[in-house]
Amino acid sequence: MTIKTTYTSEKAAEVPLEAVQPPDLADVLAFQRNQTFQASGQLIIPNVDIGLPVFSGVTNQEILVGAGTLFPERTPENHNVVLIGHHLGKESLLFGKLLKVAIGDSIFFEDASGFYQYIVSETKIIDQTDLRILDDHGTSEITLITCDKPTQTKQRFIVKGQLFKKPGQMTKQKIVHDKQEIIRKKKQNNRL
Template sequence: MKQVLIIYQTEHVAVKTVDTNERTENVPLEAVQPPDLAAVLAFENKQTYQATGQIILPKVDIDLPVFTGVTDQQMLIGAGTLFPERTPEKQNIVVIGHHLGRNNLLFGQLLDVKVGESVYLSYQGEFYQYIINQTKIIQQTELNVLDDRGKAEITLITCDKPTRTDQRFVAKGQLVRQPSQKSKEQVLQQREAIQKNNKRKNSSYCVIVIALFLLCLVIGIRIITKISQ
């Protein structure tokens, strides 16, 4: 049911993309853990969330808004980015997202990304392409992956499993070029296909979960009624 609520929120919340360079506090990796049901129920879906960009991984059907900072509310509908003062052309852009057990939800499918695949980042009004050159599992205390080494790269981080864990999956990519207008249009077309595919799969999943929930409820009521008689 928690996943169903998050799917609903993702598909119905308003997100507006804005240019921003506001600084945020550094967040340790151990602070990013899967949300509990209370956090999901506390989600404010009547406000407009301001994203600083969009991240697209066509091979693993990821298409998410990217927010400045890492907050509980934003992480339920997209990915968070640390160090917004960094520039993609010269520095390490760090993006963190939740892995909640369902592939088509948030960063759930990031663990399937392979070396050589492309990552596209629409960020602060510009569009960038990276090629994944490394994937690994690390301890949550290994904060050196957040460091800027003076290279144009991207670091994608999520939990290695959909429960509380002290390990993180990391995918690093190197900036290869800024795509041409034609390439950008092709990626945006792929993005539409990703959105439709994820929406279809998530809708089917929600129907199945709700049907099973109602079935269990009916069975439970019948058992209670028989016991009370």
């Protein structure tokens, strides 16, 4: 599998939220490892070793390898950027460690408009029908969403972060290096 990141402002077509389903064994077995994915950014949460590609829009195939942007037309400067991802029961995969994020942790997000640092302000479990979490209040925030457990569930675990700053080049280089270390460790752990 190859993931190429292209920082472009081109947005993918919107996928209805109900079209995104938790993967089952058939989905995992049907997954083609030799395909190329076109990411539009990256998400890094150093305190819990999350480093993932971010895709513009959401497809079931893409969120088997990264996080999807629920509203790709929203920009980090003055919107609620909503990312969703799977939590598959193994902490080293996808959003598996998202449930360990704590208030005060840093979230780094990059897309075509820049590199952003958010500070976690809230974590909570909500019912899947509580769509208020998706609302855009015209403020710079990020919302990360995954299931509260790796099985079929009606609950969602939510992490909210408020924009802290746009880090400089030195900070970005360090965080991207940290992401590479996270990926290396995950690959090594998944081989064992």
